[in-house]
Amino acid sequence: MDTRVAWRALCAAAALFIGQAQATEPGHELASAQAGMAIGKVEEATQRAYDDALATLDAAIRQAPGDIELAVSRCRFLEFYGNPEGGRWIPAAEDARASCTRELRERWPNAPQVALFEMETLYGEEAAKRGEAILKTADHWPPSSRRELLSQTSTGHEFSGNPERSGELALLAVRLGDASRTGAAAQYLASQKKLDEAAALLAKAAPSENPMDVAARVKAALAFPDPKAGLLQLRRQPKLIEFVDREAAARAYMRVGDFASAQRVLKDVCIKCEATRSLKFEAAMGARDYAGAAKLVDLTDRPNFAGHLSRFTTLAMAAPLTLVSPSMLPGVAICLAWLLVLLLAPGVVLVPAHYRGLARRLKGKASEPLFPAVGLWRAWYAGAVALIVPMLVVLLVRPEAMADMFSGNAAASAQMFRAFLIAEITALVFIVPPLVGMTRRQFLGDRTALRTWWIVLLMWAALLAIGWMLTVVQMRLGVNLETNQTRMVAAMVEGGAQLGGPMLSLLILALVGPVFEELVFRGLLLGGLSRHISFGWANTLQALGFAAMHDDPPRFLYYFAMGLFGGWLVKRTGSLAPAVALHVLNNAVAVGVLLGLR
Template sequence: MDTRAALRALCASAALFIGLAQAAGSPPDFAAAEAGRAIAKVEEATQHAYDEALAALDAATKQAPGDIGLAVSRCRFLQFYGDPEGVRWISGAEDALASCTQQLRERWPNAPQVALFEMETLFGEEAATRGEALLKVADQWPAPPRRELLSQTSMGHEFNDNPERAGELALMAVRMGDVSRTGAAAQYLVNQKKLDEAADLLAKAAPSENPMDVAGRVKAALALPDPKAGLAELRRKPELMEYVDHEVAARAYLRAGDFASAQRVLKNVCIKCEATRSLKFEAAMGARDYAGAAKLVDLTDRPNFAGHLSRFATLAMAAPLTLVSPTMLPGLAICLAWLLLLLLAPGVVLVPAHYRGLARRLKGKVSEPMFPAIGLKRAWYGAAVALIVPMVVLMLVRPEAMADLFSGNAAASAQMFRAFLIAEITALVFVVPALVGMTRRQFLGDRTALRTWWIVLLMWGALIALGWVLAVVQTWMGVNLETAQTRMVAAMVEGGEELGGPMLTLLILALIGPVFEEVVFRGLMLGGLSRHISFGWANALQALGFAAMHDDPPRFLYYFAMGLFGGWLVKRTGSLAPTIALHVLNNAVAVGVLLGVG
């Protein structure tokens, strides 16, 4: 370093030291005083600029007194500074705004521009109500203000939690050229299952400058068949991506197979939120980050047990070695304990029945078995199959379905229906060995069984009457008739229709299911119990188990009656055919009604 440079550095250091010393020696209120003067200066400049702008607007309106647009612009300017709760509030602007608005009403009471300006001050229900009233008289409005009215009314309904009407009006606005409501319009079409129209609308729409609309477009695109549609919408306006919800953006990346980007987006998002945790798990699984996925499993989290169980099963199937990880070991122990409990559960009924049978035989009372080949061991086996096999198969085929079972929030899908179909068929195959020794007559019946067709119809009519009475009484009492069981059946019907149509839906829900349940309850359970206790008790116990298995409290008596009727038919005919016919008829009508409603 030369001499001049050294001297310059020394002088600069000295000046800095002197400046700091002077600042330290200033009065304590020096900084506050300077800040106050600066604020006052800015406020003075703001007031001066406001006065100049208002004077210019006043001069313009005097020169063109009939210009509605200019008059509205003056009021809108005052509105910007007239909000007492706003950051840019200026004294006097609020009173000036009230006067300006009153002048608009008096001079142009029916002008679209005035009506739209007044709507800008409304929100939610008020905006929706005012907009709907204007729509009734806006048929003769020019296209631009009518389009704006549709858009504003749509937003009012959206904030008033009326998405269907909001989407309907948004679609009308978009078809008139409004780009800002494309997301809401596309979501409306998606909800109406008009996916092709929604895809076409998004593809032809110009890019939006509205952050809310960009987010809405991405969300709507996620429901389209094209897995990359959401990502395409996300990338149309890169500068607005920060306004898109992190979870929505992550779903777009996940659907497109970009798991690394999904992990990046979710990195600092709430880990304790169940929805976010599921997305992080999906991203980790897609990226084959099994160690990271294992950290998102916690079966001790009781409020979110269903979601953790689904993640546990998914990870266990994909990477069995993770079962020894600290977070997975408790899950493994819980699952094994749960399976053991299900295996032993039939003993609660069957073990007492065995000892009751011993006591009856000591007194010389010998029960007449329904089916000589069926005993308590086979009854236990059949009940264990019914409790365990479907659950294990679902865990292997589609772990997500386990969350539906535990949460009761079944989502209709062809994949879920396929999983349940496999589970039912597998369970039916597993139960077949317990039926060895039963005769053809005990399955298909004979002429005696055929002659009971009128009894089957009579019992079916009684069940319908009972179901109607229960529904009327419980509705009158305010009982919620929707349960996890009814939601699951509705989802299964919709998923089956999506996968293979009505016939496949009827096959699984109205044939395979009833055959399996009748074999287990009226065949194995009733057959095993009737060897040891009286028919009355055996029939009541199997019917009780049948009703409990359906987990549908409002219709418990209905299922119990069906179980009793089925047991009585077996007793009368010595065959499973009539009770299977009753069950199939019942389920076929129920599924038919749901298919018709859908």
Template sequence: MVRSLCVIAALVVGAAQANEPARTAFTFGDGIAQVTEAKTRGYLDALAKYDAALSSAPDDVGTAVARCRFIGNYADEESGDWMPEATEAFESCSRQLHERWPDAPQALLFEFDTLWGEEAAARGDALIKTAGQWQASWRSELLTKTSYAHQQAGNNARAGELALMALRLGDASRLAAAVEYLSGLGKFDEAAEVLAKAEPAELPWEANERVEAALTLPDPKIALAELRRFPQAGEGVNVETAARAYIRAGDFASAQRVLKGAPGKSEAIKALKFDAAIGSRDFTTAVAQVDFTNTRNFTANLGRFAKLAVRAPLTLFTPSMMAGLLICAAWVMAVALAPGVVLVPAHYRGLARRLDGKVNAPLFPAVGLWRAWYAAAVAIVVPTVVALLVEPDAIVGMIEGKVTAAPQMFRAFLFGEMAALLLLLPALFGTNRRQLIGDRAALRIWWIVLLMWGALLCIGVVLTWLQTWLGAGGETAQTRMVAAMVEGGAEMGGPMLSLLILAFVGPVFEELAFRGLLLGGLSRHITFGWANVVQAALFAAIHDDPPRLPYYFAMGLFGGWLVRRTGSLGPAIALHVLNNAFAVGLLLWAR
């Protein structure tokens, strides 16, 4: 019986083994193991050769550094080349290298490679101070690596300075950073010269960096020349960079060619396609880049709409442009009606005061709330709309907090202010010469005007000190815009043009609008104190310069008081002109 059971069991086991699939001779795991074994063997064989070379020349720091670099190539656990044996070996090798050759340039450069960001930048700067006796190749390597470290740390100026020093030692790997640094210093001829003398870029990323750097130079042809120096005639260079180079040089057809296959969803690509199309007078393609449903980039689309409206008015009848026209009309209407938030309550407050028998003596009998409303609407709407039509890029940049080319900013201000001033003149009908420019009595308070100007200067100093003490930056979009307008006026017609427009025309317009019509209309209905505070607050708000809001508010209050004191706008205009002339003079002197 037992024998029969054993026979049956043997038969069952044999059948099961017969049905099992044949075992693969070489599995996936076998392959991985074989490669790992070969890799380990190759690593150890190479390491043994380094050890043998170092044994035969124990004082050869170059071999010691090469050995550590080799081990370090396999010591990173996140790398696909990582080997467990290398991690501890790398730490030991680095320690021994530092202990054996603490002052050797090759060893110091090797240690430098293990640092990153601000730590590497600080270490590199310290090494540069002691590297005067190093051979040129080691110094240039140190300068280049420290330049990269400063770029990682966000210090582009220092990065460019070091890149230029390395370039002068023959290392052109940071040529683009050196060119941008020279451009930032205004040394455009030198920047163009180092670009022209350098060998053409060999890799696309390198060519891309050089073209980007060349785009910072005022000569529009340099970037295009650098693009064409690349061996593949620009192929492989970033599409946006290449298109910008073509557009800047006026080759709009080539720009459209390189942009043809680029996806149009990117805002940067859409902007370039629009500029290329406008330059080629391809208005159909330009209209296609205007999309007011893209609310995220509304201001950019507004700028394109304004450009097309001026260049090709017939495009206003296309659907996308009609949408922009309706949006702009609605915006103008809303902004023009906005002063009613203040003026309508003032009207009803005036009615209540008259019912109580309280009647204000008007500053200017001919000026009422309707003229005040008109003045406020003109001051808010007209300069922006006119400037948007004249220089859309400047206004869009201003809305986005960026400043475009200085002449553009100046032209935008010039045409906007002049148009607003002309439209304001009809509202002054009924005012006389004394009310506008004053009389002898107004001239006799010149010393008060000077005192108020001195007070404004003191307020400015205190605000600057507070910002410095709090560690807050005083630069704003408003200050950058003013600086650009001063620079643009000086470039177009000399310093006197900047003074004439910014220190005279601007103040005259603002005083007529705020201290003349707005204050005059409000003071007929509410007390002078409240009317003065309201107009000063609106005057400060319209300048959109939060760090200096108290300064503008004080100027508005002082100007309103002078109008009340003298019955004319002349002293308030004089105070404003003094203030602007001083500011413009400082900016011109600092050029």
């Protein structure tokens, strides 16, 4: 394009800007009667400046009709003033921008400049889809144009919730020289565990002028082993710190132990957002601001109950005196009531069973107990232990693990598994007293129990068939098969593998867990019920309790069938061993599948 033409267009744009600035400069003491006149003058000045700039651009295009860059600049100018949501809307520009874009498309249908201009008007998923379609035919584009296309498409994916694809394209754009996507590219590399490559990318990149890119760089650096890496990226542009994502900045400060600064940057951030609330609580706890931390606990917030329960327990363990603070008292009352309900819950089944047993004995229909040493009091104790002890131990050992368990947060899987391991072992210790009086044969079986191995395998095959049919039917009905239970189990398997390898996951989840559950449900609960009611009812009730405890509605019938099968095996053999074998076999296969999917 001719230099003089470009200069004239630039001068016109500058005149427009200056005209607006002068026209919008407020008077010092305008009376209300003069306000209307002032607004009119502003609009007139703006319209004149717009008309002059557009005339200059049109004159330049007449002198260079084949200049595609100049034609795109004119459409971009019209787009700026023709968008009613842009804040500088001029009615005439709204119609002109549509015709300008149409003329561009008709005259240069395959030009990169036109495609990129049209991409500028799109957002989020729409921009991502359009960009992906263009990328398929953009291999011949000049590097600068392809770089811009990659960058715009990456941004579209970012705002449409596809960070992985956004990161892939950002990395390609950065390798072509686009520094504006450095943060997104570094985040992608960090998510792929390529920390050295991500660190090298950030180290050689110049400081960014974009707060969003700075925030992305900080988030990427937070994954590095060096705790100072995030703060280093934050401080590369001191003037931008106040504009950077507050949560990213807070995490950078917290990683180096500067909790006071983290509290400062989070001060005015949304307190009703659960993620922000958790971050504020963590900062307050790090700064030993227990009063401030207590204000972030609200167990009446039902949608976020797990997170508040985690914060309540963490604060109670760290500063017991906060339990008397107004914000903590409702939590104290709720937790005490909750524990009381769990303690009394087994009685919902066991008390009616007791009176039913009395009625049966009066009629001369006394039931034959599976295990003579086990009665309803032991069954009640076992049910209370199963409901209370594991959850209570998890809350005491690692309070934040409770929220992670409910959400299936894989990032905290190792910590969750450690808490679960301690809870499971503690529960096993608590379950020992009511087992006193049971014989070795009732635990380990005899030759009769050993001869049922083929029945165990047959029942296992039946369980697989039930599980397969439930999955097929529910998938066809569009049922979401992912639940808190499935997320938690997957996180536990991952956590055990991280801590001690696959065998540790297998040992705890496929052996210790099944043994505890069989002692509770097929041992103490079934044993206690069978003293008072018929075996059929006793077996059905314990199987229902077993299925309900797993809190996995899509697979409720599967767990119910497993409970029924296990109870029948105990009845047939007089031993818990075959039921334990069936449970272990089932869990071992499930854990093995999850380990194979890692």
